Amino acid sequence: MRFFLLLLLISFFGCSSDNGTIKIKGSDTEVNLAVLLAEQYYFENSGLLVSVSGGGSGLGIASLLNGNADIANSSRSIKYSELELFENRKIEIDSFVFAQDAIAFVVSEKSSLDSISTETISKILTGEFQNWSSLTGLNMPITIYGRQSNSGTYDYVKEILKINFSPHAMQMNGNAQIIEALKVDASGFGYVSAGYVLDGNSKGLKILPVYHGGSTAISPLDVEAIASGEYFFQRPLFQYYRKVDYQKIKPFLEFEQSKTGAKIIQQSGYYPVDLR
Amino acid sequence: MEKKRIIGLFSGLVLGGSTLIVVLFLGIILWDIFSKGFPSLSWNFVSSFPTNGMTQGGILPAIIGTVLLTFITTLFSVPFGVACAIYLNEYARPNTLTNVIRASIRNLAGVPSIIYGLFGLALFVQALNFGTSILSAGLTLGLLSLPYIITTTEEALKRIPNSLREAALALGVTQFETIKDVVLPKALPGILTGVILTLSRAAGETAPILFTGVAFFINGISASPNQEFMALPYHLYMLSTQHNEIEQVRPLAYATASVLILLVFLLNIIAFYVRFKNRTQD
Amino acid sequence: MNTVKREQIDSLLKFAFKGAGLLTITLLGGIFFMLFANSILFFLNVPPLDFFTGSQWDPENHYSIFPLLVSTFWVALGSMLIAVPLGIFSAAYLSEMAPKKLQIVLKPIIEMLAAIPSVAIGFLGIVLVGPGLAQIFGIQNGLNALNGSILLAVMALPTIVTISEDAINAVPKSHREASLALGANKWETLFKVTIPAAFPGLIAAVMLGLGRALGETMTVLMATGNSAAIPKGFLDSVRTITATIAIEMGEVPYQTTHYYSLFAIAAILFLITLAVNFTGEFFANRLRKFHS
Incomplete structure (x- = not known):
């Protein structure tokens, strides 16, 4: 001893x-x-x-x-x-x-959605839209994949859209789990940092260009738009x-x-x- | 009669089947982890640092962290646990108070490990100002281990017949000498088995170290006790839920799980061996 | 060494052992103190009524333990539904039917199951059970209460099997012999005599297994999806008390209401596991007396 x-x-x-x-x-x-x-x-x-x-x-x-x-x-x-x-x-x-950093809104590549407005994003995340039918015509409940309340991404999305998240939103441990879930979930809707869906990581996923009001839809992967600060969800x-x-x-x-x-x-x- | 035979057959199937399912659980767990983990296991994996944002390389710092952590846990919990058991079994008078203490200790073994984490945070990280460090985490795991070590040590001490103690005392030997030369040597294998099993539990614990000092990544090795550290179980948790390239690191997660399970099994086998050897000697 | 010196050493060491023993006990007693002192500080800020009757755990606005409590019990209940029959049947098989040689092989296997770290089980929840459940039930995501229940059942099984087996073994041979002599066959004896006689021990087994399931952190944290709404079924995502502590403890500034709230839910969990374990202990003691 x-x-x-x-x-x-x-x-x-x-x-x-x-x-x-x-x-x-x-x-x-x-x-x-x-x-x-x-x-x-x-x-x-x-x-x-x-x-x-x-x-x-x-x-x-x-x-x-x-x-x-x-x-x-x-x-x-x-x-x-x-x-x-x-x-x-x-x-x-x-x-x-x-x-x-830019926040990307992501769905499965099987989705017919091609771009999304900030208003629609709010409605999905608050739980007002619970079904894809009004967006893509498919009758399928929307599963929200979000982050836990201790995540900066969670706070950022909550604050910039001035919303409260639906209590049914899945609170995933990290960006990676969200991507993992969205790849196999055709009914999923999630948000992650653009850094997570670059190159090979976006396989099976669709990264939605976002428009705000009457602006044109901008992809979070668009380097020039980010540099000039045009993308809505950038920080x-x-x-x-x-x-x-x-x-x-x-x-x-x-x-x-x-x-x-x-x-x-x-x-x-x-x-x-x-x-x- | 025919009906009874069918009932008998059916009951036998249910009982045997249940046992088979329990065994299958273990089989599935080990098969899934080992079959996917072993291909990525190599000497390089256990002897090198993670590289390229933890998507490649090995788990050396996590192994070292777990070993050092368990070392601190041992240094704290074994002397105090054994001393406490000796006090309870050899010195304390068997009265209501002792029995209450004993019952409390037994029940503390059933307290959820995360609550020990909270206590470690309040006591070591904050009150004693050790910060989030391997020292705080090791002491927290030490507290978690104490009830197990005390109970198993006491059980080992109880198995030593009182006649031995009385014989020694009658020869004019002091009580401490009796404990040191007669009781402890006899009880040692039992104590050792308990200690090793407890440490194998502590080495696999994640919840108590979550907020007392474990880190995702550390870029070098240091033996300083106020350093944060990497640990195998937390590394597995991190690779499987927090990492950003989860699919790319899956093989690493499987391999980490394999190493962790092998480590824990190794400790268990040592404990069984000590127990087995002790039994055959008696 | 002369006698005086030896006796001095003896009393010195007696003092040292007593000191170490008392220190250890004080430290462990400190856990009670820490939990309840911090809980009191929490209840100074949040009325207990809101804490127990509200329906939302939304730190900084609503502190209600209710959804967390429901989730915790929901997952634990599911795990017991799986583990209790499996555990007791296996124990009956081990003690009444299995040949000696098989017993020698099976017991270490069950102990090995107990040795697997919880984080490894949680990992399997993500990579194996989750996707499996998603496929079987045709749901999109397998991170839910059922997943947690299955994994907790696996973790509680060794406890349940081991203690149940002790309980069944403790039933005196004379009981069985009397039953067989009266013309009952092996099965009737097992189900109508042996198992009822072992009942207190079986309750102890279930209680101690339940205690383990209620207090487990990593497995549920990894496998249940952690959404804080009140679950409606086993395929809903849940967030237990332990997972809430694990998720939120790191993020809170020390000595704030949110910080104290985590100690308060921990104190409740502590009381629950204590009650469950004491019940188990009570029945286990009866078993011991029965045995001797």
């Missing part, structure tokens, strides 16, 4: 130093991107450990508030109520936009951090802005900020 304790002391407290780690938490949309960045970062600068977790934007911001994260990834801007909590605890924070991806931690996380933020970083962002299906 004494031997074990000694081993513990040597192995743990011998090399314990908190400064060597950056904890990144938050948005499910951004998590894969953050993993890729962390991976590459390790090759170029192996001195600094980076641990990455997803779970949703709310989780990231809460973790930042609770002191369990150094960088909170968030696919929405911070809420007033959250800001208040930071103020109450006298924590000063700052943000950094590192990419742009900046934020990283929030405590001001006191800036020096610690600076090398990583700089890496994200570097050429290598921008390349990774682009390859992952997001739009680097400087495109605008």
